[in-house]
Amino acid sequence: MKSRHIFCAVLAMAMSAGAASAAPYRPYTDVETALANAESQYPALCKRVNLGISVQGRTLWALCISNNVNVQSDEPEVCLISTMHGDEPVGTENLLNLITLLTTQYNIDSRVTNIVNSVELWIVPVMNPDGYMAATRENSNGIDLNRNFPDPFTSPNNTTAGREMETAAIMNWRFGHHFSLGANFHTGALVVNYPFDGNPNGQSVFTPSPDEDMFVALSEQYSQHNGPMWASPTFFHGITNGAEWYTITGGMQDWAYLYMGCNEVTIELNNVKTPPANQLPQLWLDNRDSLLTYVEQSLTGVRGLVTDQVTSAPLNATVSVVGRAHNVFTDPAVGDYHRMVTPGTYTLRFDAAGKESRQIPDVAVNTGAATRLDVSLSGPARVTSPNGGESLIAGQPTTVAWSGHPAAQFQVQYTLDANSQSTVNEGFESGFLDPAFTTGGASNWFLVNIPTHTGTRSARAGIISHGQTSWMKRTFAGPGTASFWYRVSSESGHDYFNFYVDGSQVIHQAGTVAFTSYSTPLLASGSHELKWEYVKDGANSVGADTVWVDDLQIVTDNATWADVGPLTSIGATSLAWTPASATSAARVRVRAFYDGTLYGAYDWSDSSFPVVAVPTGGDMNCDGSFNAADVGPFIVALTDPSGYGTTYPGCPILHGDMDANGLVDGADVEGFVDLLYGTP
Numbered sequence: 001m002k003s004r005h006i007f008c009a010v011l012a013m014a015m016s017a018g019a020a021s022a023a024p025y026r027p028y029t030d031v032e033t034a035l036a037n038a039e040s041q042y043p044a045l046c047k048r049v050n051l052g053i054s055v056q057g058r059t060l061w062a063l064c065i066s067n068n069v070n071v072q073s074d075e076p077e078v079c080l081i082s083t084m085h086g087d088e089p090v091g092t093e094n095l096l097n098l099i100t101l102l103t104t105q106y107n108i109d110s111r112v113t114n115i116v117n118s119v120e121l122w123i124v125p126v127m128n129p130d131g132y133m134a135a136t137r138e139n140s141n142g143i144d145l146n147r148n149f150p151d152p153f154t155s156p157n158n159t160t161a162g163r164e165m166e167t168a169a170i171m172n173w174r175f176g177h178h179f180s181l182g183a184n185f186h187t188g189a190l191v192v193n194y195p196f197d198g199n200p201n202g203q204s205v206f207t208p209s210p211d212e213d214m215f216v217a218l219s220e221q222y223s224q225h226n227g228p229m230w231a232s233p234t235f236f237h238g239i240t241n242g243a244e245w246y247t248i249t250g251g252m253q254d255w256a257y258l259y260m261g262c263n264e265v266t267i268e269l270n271n272v273k274t275p276p277a278n279q280l281p282q283l284w285l286d287n288r289d290s291l292l293t294y295v296e297q298s299l300t301g302v303r304g305l306v307t308d309q310v311t312s313a314p315l316n317a318t319v320s321v322v323g324r325a326h327n328v329f330t331d332p333a334v335g336d337y338h339r340m341v342t343p344g345t346y347t348l349r350f351d352a353a354g355k356e357s358r359q360i361p362d363v364a365v366n367t368g369a370a371t372r373l374d375v376s377l378s379g380p381a382r383v384t385s386p387n388g389g390e391s392l393i394a395g396q397p398t399t400v401a402w403s404g405h406p407a408a409q410f411q412v413q414y415t416l417d418a419n420s421q422s423t424v425n426e427g428f429e430s431g432f433l434d435p436a437f438t439t440g441g442a443s444n445w446f447l448v449n450i451p452t453h454t455g456t457r458s459a460r461a462g463i464i465s466h467g468q469t470s471w472m473k474r475t476f477a478g479p480g481t482a483s484f485w486y487r488v489s490s491e492s493g494h495d496y497f498n499f500y501v502d503g504s505q506v507i508h509q510a511g512t513v514a515f516t517s518y519s520t521p522l523l524a525s526g527s528h529e530l531k532w533e534y535v536k537d538g539a540n541s542v543g544a545d546t547v548w549v550d551d552l553q554i555v556t557d558n559a560t561w562a563d564v565g566p567l568t569s570i571g572a573t574s575l576a577w578t579p580a581s582a583t584s585a586a587r588v589r590v591r592a593f594y595d596g597t598l599y600g601a602y603d604w605s606d607s608s609f610p611v612v613a614v615p616t617g618g619d620m621n622c623d624g625s626f627n628a629a630d631v632g633p634f635i636v637a638l639t640d641p642s643g644y645g646t647t648y649p650g651c652p653i654l655h656g657d658m659d660a661n662g663l664v665d666g667a668d669v670e671g672f673v674d675l676l677y678g679t680p
Contacts (some may be wrong), residue, residue: 051124089274094284178331187268193240199243211341306335315335321339420557469535484550489545490510496534567593584608
């Protein structure tokens with residue numbers, strides 16, 4: 001009750017300046033009641049969600065407003081959050097007024113109706129209820145919540161560990177959503193503040209994000225509908241880059257943009273932190289159209305669905321604008337994405353785990369409604385024929401067939417020396433680290449006598465202390481396969497052996513690990529980097545406190561490849577091919593070419609296959625000689641060609657084509673008999 005009395009006293013002081021006719025600021029219990037009433041009175045439009053509790057045990061509430069309030073659908077998610085500073089309550093009142101407007105005017109006001117039908121809007125009227133009730137900036141632990149979020153310069157890990165309960169509640173809630181647009185509301189100034197708030201030097205200088213043009217336009221969409229803000233004598237058009245105004249770290253808007261892919265701004269609603277309550281009606285009128293316009297901006301730019309090409313299932317995908325270092329993400333339950341950009345022409349890239357990336361050029365974005373761009377992604381193209389085990393005939397046409405994305409073109413290649421490869425075996429037996437390796441960190445890798453997987457030596461991570469790293473690298477030209485054995489002895493859960501392929505971590509092991517093998521195919525042509533790393537945390541050493549690597553083998557493909565033909569037409573799944581000469585090891589491969597911009601990965605026929613010279617010897621059972629044992633198979637070829645293929649798989653029926661006309665028929669009998677009996 002003490003905090004309630006303090007709150008009431010503060011409100012009384014605010015009202016003493018002359019607020020006689022307006023309702024006072026509401027205590028938090030009344031805020032909770034307002035949300036509960038909205039849910040009960042408009043159950044088809046409103047849903048309350050408990051986000052967690054404050055330090056003093058108050059519930060943090062969010063209210064969702066949508067015409068599909070219980071169903072996830074293809075529409076942008078927007079979050080509006082107020083009063084993370086407890087002594088800045090104007091935003092709370094404005095958001096409660098916005099809830100009233102959207103619910104009471106739904107199906108009455110066309111603009112309101114369109115917003116509710118098109119957007120999934122989430123409202124958190126009070127993020128810091130303890131500070132709100134005590135009229136303090138900080139929460140009840142004395143922490144400024146707008147300095148408590150992950151930050152690339154001071155607290156880079158995107159986890160809730162060590163953060164305030166209110167911050168953790170908001171983070172956990174937002175981890176479960178894919179907000180396209182957000183805003184958090186404050187007082188103490190009159191301006192829209194947009195990213196970035198922070199920079200590496202901690203200096204108050206202009207620090208633009210990759211979406212500077214979009215944030216300027218977005219901020220002005222809010223400020224131009226707020227007369228006092230737009231006419232600000234301090235900030236041109238009532239907006240500012242955050243760090244140019246003053247720099248902070250741990251702010252929510254930078255976290256939302258950098259870590260969550262959400263375009264968020266900080267909106268300062270009044271120069272006085274807690275203005276007299278009789279000013280609240282005018283402050284609502286100043287911001288009403290600004291709020292509606294701001295939410296409507298989530299419907300601009302580019303939007304669409306990212307789905308699996310085969311199953312049409314939604315994908316958890318990353319969407320980026322080429323040339324802008326900023327990603328947005330699909331909602332994996334629906335597959336929808338919403339990328340806000342200013343009008344222009346862009347190239348969009350789509351990436352999803354296990355799928356081939358697509359890069360769509362010349363996407364035109366106009367003012368108004370977002371451009372629609374639905375994209376399907378698939379795995380690599382797959383060779384289906386010849387796929388190994390066949391025997392082809394030189395000079396005879398055949399067909400290369402594959403499966404792949406119907407929107408792609410395809411590059412199809414062949415080789416006649418598929419078994420040409422080179423192998424590097426590195427057991428570290430020379431006694432020194434080969435110059436092909438580079439090593440560094442706090443201490444270099446070196447060679448030891450024990451333990452080893454085989455032989456007498458292995459490579460060991462450098463001797464390092466807490467918080468340090470030791471690494472070793474080697475590059476090679478693909479395609480190929482790399483394999484090795486590793487052993488770990490370290491503090492479990494803390495000191496790690498990491499292995500990276502082309503910058504992507506594929507092994508992350510700590511504790512006691514006996515010698516274990518690892519192998520990875522690297523199918524793409526060009527240079528590949530292998531990196532072995534040992535990393536220690538800030539305390540403790542357990543076991544031998546290191547990692548060992550032994551018996552590295554790199555097998556590279558030295559085959560010579562040539563195109564079967566030019567790029568296919570879009571959606572093609574086969575191409576004619578005539579092998580030019582005989583070989584014991586032919587192979588084909590295929591890869592997709594998407595949207596005129598990106599190649600996918602090659603897929604090879606599963607194994608090599610022979611190409612034989614046009615047969616003239618009548619070897620019908622393919623035993624390498626022509627004799628009476630070939631008579632039976634020859635008769636089967638004449639009378640039951642399909643049965644011949646079943647009985648003698650892999651043996652070309654054209655071995656019986658004695659007159660070389662491409663057929664096995666009655667005209668070949670005389671030639672077969674003459675050859676069998678040596679008749680000239």
